[in-house]
Amino acid sequence: MTLLAVENLRVSAPSRELVHGVSFALAPGERLGLVGESGSGKSLTAMAVVGLLATGLRTDGSILLDGRQVVGQPDRRIVPLRGAVASVVFQDPRAALDPLMRLGRQLAEPIRRRAAREGRSLTARALRDEQARWLDRVAIADSRRILNAYPHEVSGGQRQRIAIAMALACGPRLLIADEPTTALDVTTQAEVLDLLDDLVRAEGLALLFISHDLPVVARIADRVIVMRQGEMVEEGPAARVFSQPQHDYTKMLVGAARRLQAALTGDALP
Ligand SMILES: Nc1ncnc2c1ncn2[C@@H]1O[C@H](COP(=O)(O)OP(=O)(O)OP(=O)(O)O)[C@@H](O)[C@H]1O
Numbered sequence: 350m351t352l353l354a355v356e357n358l359r360v361s362a363p364s365r366e367l368v369h370g371v372s373f374a375l376a377p378g379e380r381l382g383l384v385g386e387s388g389s390g391k392s393l394t395a396m397a398v399v400g401l402l403a404t405g406l407r408t409d410g411s412i413l414l415d416g417r418q419v420v421g422q423p424d425r426r427i428v429p430l431r432g433a434v435a436s437v438v439f440q441d442p443r444a445a446l447d448p449l450m451r452l453g454r455q456l457a458e459p460i461r462r463r464a465a466r467e468g469r470s471l472t473a474r475a476l477r478d479e480q481a482r483w484l485d486r487v488a489i490a491d492s493r494r495i496l497n498a499y500p501h502e503v504s505g506g507q508r509q510r511i512a513i514a515m516a517l518a519c520g521p522r523l524l525i526a527d528e529p530t531t532a533l534d535v536t537t538q539a540e541v542l543d544l545l546d547d548l549v550r551a552e553g554l555a556l557l558f559i560s561h562d563l564p565v566v567a568r569i570a571d572r573v574i575v576m577r578q579g580e581m582v583e584e585g586p587a588a589r590v591f592s593q594p595q596h597d598y599t600k601m602l603v604g605a606a607r608r609l610q611a612a613l614t615g616d617a618l619p
Pocket residue numbers: 362367385386387388389390391392393394403406561
């Protein structure tokens with residue numbers, strides 16, 4: 350069964366088309382990477398899936414999320430799919446966090462929504478336990494302080510871990526991660542990537558992972574779509590795309606990633 354089927358997706362601004370007919374499908378538990386340079390249409394494609402495009406942008410084509418059409422639907426039809434079927438982790442965790450609300454209250458929201466959806470009643474004690482469990486799962490120690498803190502009182506890495514906890518606490522079947530580690534320092538990037546990898550596996554989620562960073566995508570995705578200027582230029586298993594890129598643009602991306610790697614490690618180029 351297909352969890353997400355995107356067919357001939359087009360996204361247009363009033364003056365020009367930005368995404369030119371993208372098609373792909375994602376099965377439950379599958380991990381797909383969208384890779385390409387800045388401005389290639391990765392985020393627009395991903396945001397269209399959950400109906401989160403900016404007003405003024407028009408979507409054509411078909412997006413079936415868990416069998417339900419997203420394109421052309423009013424918000425009241427798409428909102429129930431957010432969280433329950435697909436959630437999003439953004440590059441900047443502040444996009445998901447209210448700066449004026451304590452983190453504990455924010456984390457309580459998705460936990461409550463999931464419980465309500467599953468018909469479970471949640472005592473105050475059970476809610477506190479769940480909050481602590483989620484913080485533990487995203488490797489945040491000192492949970493009492495963090496739950497009482499406001500977003501600006503914790504580190505960028507901690508904010509992103511909490512945003513991940515909130516996205517997963519909703520109980521989705523698909524996680525869309527849009528450059529989730531780009532805003533973090535290199536050490537924190539690696540930790541957060543490992544964490545995402547482990548959690549997505551443990552929860553059995555499908556993953557749509559967006560990044561301009563090929564080695565990162567190769568590490569986390571089974572399959573990769575390479576985008577350029579709003580078009581898909583290559584698609585295939587991650588290992589094949591990186592070892593034997595077919596399209597000139599992919600060859601260029603792989604070459605650049607190899608040169609950077611060689612420069613960082615001091616190794617000779619293969
Ligand atoms: N609301 C909008 N109105 C008009 N053009 C837009 C809008 N949002 C994005 N674009 C344009 O659409 C193109 C694709 O944008 P998109 O954000 O999908 O790129 P991306 O591949 O995710 O890049 P990045 O990695 O920098 O986020 C860009 O040229 C961008 O400027």
